[in-house]
Amino acid sequence: MPRNHHRNHLNLNLISLSLFLLSTLLISTTPSAQASIFHRTPTRHHNRHTPYHTYNYKSANTNDTELFSSTFTSTHLLQLRNETANLFQYAWSNYLTKGFPYDEIKPIQCKPNQPDFEDIENKVRNDVMGNYSVTLIDNLDTLAIMRNHTGFKEAVELVRSTYTDFAIDTNVQVFEANIRVLGGLLSAHLYASDDRFGMVIDGYDGFLLRLAYDMGQRLILAFGNPDSDIPYPRVNLKNGPSGLPDSLMNAQCTAGVTSLILEFGLLSRLSGDSIFEDVTKDIGRKVWGMRSKLNLLPMTIDIRSGQHVDKFTGVGASIDSFYEYLLKYAVLFNDDEFMTMWHDSYRALLTHSQDSFGSFLNIHVATGVQVTEWIDSLAAFFPGLQVLAGDIPNAQLNHLLTLKLWNYYGSVPERWNFDGQRSLRFFQHLDRPYREGDLADGFDKETTDQLLFKNSIGLEWP
Secondary structure, eight states: OTTTTTTTTTTOHHHHHHHHHHHHHHHOHHHHHHHHHHHHOOSSSTTTSSSSOOOOOSSSSHHHHHHHHOOOOOOHHHHHHHHHHHHHHHHHHHHHHHTSEEEEEEETOEEEEESSSOTTTTTTHHOOOSOOHHHHHHHHHHHHTTOHHHHHHHHHHHHHHOSSSOOOOOOOEEHHHIIIIIHHHHHHHHHHHHHHHOOTTTOOOOOHHHHHHHHHHHHGGOOOSOOOOOOOSEEEETBBBBBBBBBTTTTEEHHHHHHHHHHHHHHHHHSOOTTHHHHHHHHHHHHHHTTTTOOOOSSEEEEETEEEEEEOOOOSTTTHHHHHHHHHHHHTOOOHHHHHHHHHHHHHHHOOOBBBTSSSSEEEEOOOOOOOOOOEEEGHHHHHHHHHTTTTHHHHHHHHHHHHHHHHHHSOOSSSEEEGGGGGGGGGGGOOOOOTTOOOOOHHHHHHHHHHSSSOOOOOOO
């Protein structure tokens, strides 16, 4: 049992941002740079009675104008690389001193974030936070990627001293626990044990793999659905899926069902127990067999009937990692069957979903007709997947839209409506063209501003 299990746990959105920049730039640090960035080890002890400090990060080397200039020259890339490393170190240090052993830390307030033990229906908090120090485990491989030998070794030892298994009475989403905890443990195990990566820990005994196997055995219970072959979306880590309310168990998104095969496959290869890869590969085949005649998959599945309950698709939320895991599994394990599935599904997207700007729209799976006027932020990953597939021209086109949104808003909106004329209907009651300061029919200024902000921006480049 976790020694600190009775204490709720903490993540960092800042860490996610750092990883986004790091993986996008695909650059590495030199040993001399690593030493200057990571030479200090943050203390884990602080006065719990002292009020938490608010977010106070300031770049010591550059300003926002330089960072977000989008020039991507060699000098600019170096600035981004160094800022990413510094930002990660700031976030990581604050997690260790103010957050551990909680799951997450609120990035602005530097206060703990934890599961909602009072409301089992609170999916926003409970799906990700499993009372298992998810930020610690999820970022083990980040420390290795940044060549922080000391930090990586200390974090691994922190896991060892805290967890012997995951028999925790907490409800987690299988997808989130898989990508963050199981994936984090497996990646860290490879770094710690394989000298090809240059991060081997002397005396490491493989305990991370044993922890991963324990987690895998708990997550695989989701595949015990007696009504269909579709796995449950959530399990209790101590008691399995039984006892959870129907409201948490009645539907699965296509991405959640099919995005276990990488971690489960690697767990099988490393542990010698084939059941993990077998069940996730079988479910991948089953879901692909539910595609439309256009080779398109809907987004939502009823786990009782095992059938899709909607008819539209895209590359964003609820379907995104279906494509990601198809290609990555095929590449990682040299699997011809799943590579063929990737080629057929991607060809269908290019044929029916891609628009003239190179981005991908939400469409009806049977007809290919556009069904929404928005795209969502999770689709921003797709250009990277297109690069992995070798389709650089389409990746560049697709990425331009996300870059434009980032430059305009300072971030990528959760949803963005690309119909530039859609806002006009809010002001038809005026019987004249819209003027700044006008109110939408029946709304106050604050609501009107929200409506306008959520609607589209122009795609023309200045």
